[in-house]
Amino acid sequence: MPKKVAYKTQIDYLQLMDENGKLDARLAKDLLGDEEVQQMYEHMTVCRRYDEVAFRLQRSGRMGTFPQNKGQEAAAIGSGHAARKGVDWLVPAYRENAALFMHGLPMHYVLVYWMGDERGSQIPDGLKMLPLSVPIGTHMLHAVGIAWANKIRGDDGVVLTYFGDGATSEGDFHEAANFAGALQVPCVFICQNNQWAISVPRDRQTASETFAQKALGYGMPTIQVDGNDVFAMYKATRDAIERAREGDGPSFIEAVTYRLADHTTADDASRYRDEDELDAWKAKDPLIRLRKYLEAKGLWDEDKQEALEARAKAIVQEVVKTAEEIPAPEVDDIFDYTFAELPESLKAQRSTMRTTSLGQDPSQVGGAAAQTVR
Amino acid sequence: MAELNLVQSINLALAQEMERDDRVVVLGEDVGLNGGVFRVTEGLQKRFGEDRVVDTPLAESGIIGTSIGLAMNDMRPVPEIQFEGFLGPAYDQLVHHAGRMRNRTRGAVTVPLTVRVPVGGGIHAPELHSDSPEAIYSHHVGIKVVMPSTPYDAKGLLLAAIRDPDPVLYFEPKRVYRSYKEHVPEDDYEVPIGEAKILSEGNDVTVVTWGATVFQALAALDELPEDVSVELIDLRTIYPMDEDAIVESVQKTGRCVVVHEAARTAGMGAEIATIVQEKCFLNLEAPVQRVTGFDVVMPYYKLENHYLPEAPRIKEAIEQVLAY
Ligand SMILES: Cc1ncc(C[n+]2csc(CCOP(=O)(O)OP(=O)(O)O)c2C)c(N)n1
Numbered sequence: 001m002p003k004k005v006a007y008k009t010q011i012d013y014l015q016l017m018d019e020n021g022k023l024d025a026r027l028a029k030d031l032l033g034d035e036e037v038q039q040m041y042e043h044m045t046v047c048r049r050y051d052e053v054a055f056r057l058q059r060s061g062r063m064g065t066f067p068q069n070k071g072q073e074a075a076a077i078g079s080g081h082a083a084r085k086g087v088d089w090l091v092p093a094y095r096e097n098a099a100l101f102m103h104g105l106p107m108h109y110v111l112v113y114w115m116g117d118e119r120g121s122q123i124p125d126g127l128k129m130l131p132l133s134v135p136i137g138t139h140m141l142h143a144v145g146i147a148w149a150n151k152i153r154g155d156d157g158v159v160l161t162y163f164g165d166g167a168t169s170e171g172d173f174h175e176a177a178n179f180a181g182a183l184q185v186p187c188v189f190i191c192q193n194n195q196w197a198i199s200v201p202r203d204r205q206t207a208s209e210t211f212a213q214k215a216l217g218y219g220m221p222t223i224q225v226d227g228n229d230v231f232a233m234y235k236a237t238r239d240a241i242e243r244a245r246e247g248d249g250p251s252f253i254e255a256v257t258y259r260l261a262d263h264t265t266a267d268d269a270s271r272y273r274d275e276d277e278l279d280a281w282k283a284k285d286p287l288i289r290l291r292k293y294l295e296a297k298g299l300w301d302e303d304k305q306e307a308l309e310a311r312a313k314a315i316v317q318e319v320v321k322t323a324e325e326i327p328a329p330e331v332d333d334i335f336d337y338t339f340a341e342l343p344e345s346l347k348a349q350r351s352t353m354r355t356t357s358l359g360q361d362p363s364q365v366g367g368a369a370a371q372t373v374r
Numbered sequence: 375m376a377e378l379n380l381v382q383s384i385n386l387a388l389a390q391e392m393e394r395d396d397r398v399v400v401l402g403e404d405v406g407l408n409g410g411v412f413r414v415t416e417g418l419q420k421r422f423g424e425d426r427v428v429d430t431p432l433a434e435s436g437i438i439g440t441s442i443g444l445a446m447n448d449m450r451p452v453p454e455i456q457f458e459g460f461l462g463p464a465y466d467q468l469v470h471h472a473g474r475m476r477n478r479t480r481g482a483v484t485v486p487l488t489v490r491v492p493v494g495g496g497i498h499a500p501e502l503h504s505d506s507p508e509a510i511y512s513h514h515v516g517i518k519v520v521m522p523s524t525p526y527d528a529k530g531l532l533l534a535a536i537r538d539p540d541p542v543l544y545f546e547p548k549r550v551y552r553s554y555k556e557h558v559p560e561d562d563y564e565v566p567i568g569e570a571k572i573l574s575e576g577n578d579v580t581v582v583t584w585g586a587t588v589f590q591a592l593a594a595l596d597e598l599p600e601d602v603s604v605e606l607i608d609l610r611t612i613y614p615m616d617e618d619a620i621v622e623s624v625q626k627t628g629r630c631v632v633v634h635e636a637a638r639t640a641g642m643g644a645e646i647a648t649i650v651q652e653k654c655f656l657n658l659e660a661p662v663q664r665v666t667g668f669d670v671v672m673p674y675y676k677l678e679n680h681y682l683p684e685a686p687r688i689k690e691a692i693e694q695v696l697a698y
Contacts, residue, residue: 064498064499064500064675065498065499065500113674114500115676116498116500116674116675116676116677116678117674117676118673118674134459134500134501134502134503135459135460135462135463135502136432136460137432137463138462138463166431166432167432169431169432169433169436170432170433170434170435170463171433171435171436171463172463197403197432198403198404198408198411199404199406199407199408199429200403200404200429200431200432204429204431205431205432206431266411267411271407271408271409272407272408328676329676329677331677331680333673333677334668334670334671334673334677334680334681335668335670338669338670338671345639345669346668346669346670349638349668349669349670350668353668353680
């Protein structure tokens with residue numbers, strides 16, 4: 001019998017701007033206006049500053065563990081810019097602050113969250129996003145469910161969900177991708193392949209040559225993108241969103257990028273990562289690259305840069321002030337959101353938590369316990 | 375004998391058992407080159423190689439599921455799950471497969487597996503990094519659940535767990551990891567699974583606890599008047615529980631306070647109170663009291679101290695049962 005090929009494909013790699021900031025004018029034709037690009041650069045710069053300050057807050061004991069976003073700004077901003085505010089949903093992991101801010105999340109929320117306060121997870125009315133997700137891999141299923149609801153209702157909102165390379169190992173990722181494909185829901189999977197999952201390099205995470213190809217198994221269009229190229233990220237995401245909106249189902253984007261900092265402030269990447277590797281990626285820093293582009297176009301200069309840095313500093317200073325000045329949370333808060341209506345037993349625990357060890361009616365135990373109920 | 379903290383003691387136990395038994399493999403996320411997120415497995419990969427200390431893909435169900443397979447094929451896997459919150463993805467493998475295999479196969483196939491998991495709050499960790507799930511896994515059948523509180527016990531219990539022919543969940547109270555050192559012998563010794571330890575003898579009231587709250591209970595004892603004599607029991611094994619130690623003690627003291635970090639409802643305190651009620655009913659001078667976490671989501675760290683059963687609450691409970 002003649003040999004037949006059951007399946008054949010290839011995966012495209014998209015880059016519009018090279019590492020020196022040179023844009024492929026043909027591919028990028030009418031993609032983004034100068035003003036837009038400058039705004040994106042400014043946003044990236046503010047977020048870089050935010051990241052540096054968050055790191056220092058942790059180091060000086062003013063905040064808990066923080067995962068830095070440094071190096072991944074283009075992936076977040078490029079993709080986030082393609083989503084429509086108030087229409088499309090963002091379902092993040094924990095390294096996409098820039099995209100969330102772009103869609104209206106007040107910048108102090110993320111600091112409040114890492115300062116150990118649930119109010120940082122409270123998404124303000126009108127924003128279509130979920131809070132940061134600490135467990136790896138679980139949130140993509142929620143993204144698919146949200147997209148599914150949109151499809152059922154006939155809304156044209158699309159869902160973007162972000163996750164790391166490590167997350168693609170979790171079972172939930174595969175279930176999410178499979179559901180999305182089988183149900184043809186409007187969801188865009190954005191894998192931020194930053195090369196590492198804490199200390200595990202991408203080639204120990206999977207034997208797959210790309211992360212993009214994983215989507216093939218679930219019947220999704222897929223592409224690998226230079227994740228440090230804001231133009232390419234924007235284009236790939238815009239195309240995927242359009243496809244989803246037209247009813248053509250989910251897509252997958254592998255953003256090839258790099259985590260320039262430690263995994264979190266609790267991590268020390270020098271234990272497992274080569275200086276040389278880090279240096280090579282520093283040269284591909286998405287901010288430097290975009291600045292070179294703007295400079296070459298005559299849109300940017302040293303003065304503008306200085307002014308921007310001063311602005312970024314002031315903005316972030318204000319944000320930190322806001323975060324730190326929020327009054328301490330009320331202790332009752334730990335009870336109040338457990339259910340819409342608190343069961344009696346929980347009310348008893350709440351009202352006696354400071355006066356008895358039991359969290360039960362003090363009159364039941366007599367003696368020293370018969371203190372006043374708060 | 376060296377003065378070791380809990381982390382170092384567990385590391386020593388792992389190294390010695392890997393040396394003694396080449397079927398022992400350590401696996402999990404970041405356990406190799408990085409030595410684990412808490413550095414418990416530090417240096418092991420260098421010493422025993424990449425085949426025996428394995429950085430796995432980021433997949434807890436994968437880690438536990440394949441460990442079950444390793445165990446069924448005559449290996450002695452010791453997987454690490456980074457935080458108790460991430461047992462979630464592995465739950466099905468643990469409770470429905472590891473815990474049932476011996477019974478399903480009428481003893482033909484067994485799962486000698488030891489899962490190491492840091493547990494509990496008090497270290498200002500992010501969400502899902504501070505829970506106390508010992509009751510959940512004790513409720514499931516076929517799994518042993520242990521939680522040492524001291525470096526000495528940690529080593530002996532870990533050796534016992536790895537050598538145990540059944541699956542053992544080995545919970546490490548992360549609040550204690552580096553807070554306390556004691557002499558840990560170099561020798562090979564086991565702390566038997568299922569045996570509690572009497573930390574202080576007393577006649578007035580029995581306090582039963584385990585893990586990090588052992589130290590809160592000790593602090594509470596310090597605050598009590600000299601003439602109050604407390605028998606403090608560190609359970610060490612949550613399942614199967616050392617009922618005799620509790621019963622004998624409460625028969626003597628007539629009073630019992632159970633302290634645990636986990637939420638109150640359907641926690642181990644309920645189980646212990648029932649055992650006491652069944653076996654010491656006529657000895658009891660006061661209702662058994664529980665000092666526990668509340669039935670709420672473990673708060674992010676700004677409010678976690680309000681959740682944790684700290685010494686003042688324990689002291690108060692002891693006073694309450696004494697005054698009853
Ligand atoms: C279910 C689960 N397992 C383990 C962890 C601990 N953990 C936190 S981040 C991380 C690595 C994540 O890597 P990746 O998905 O590539 O994202 P990145 O941090 O590189 O952005 C691990 C193992 C977790 N948060 N959730």
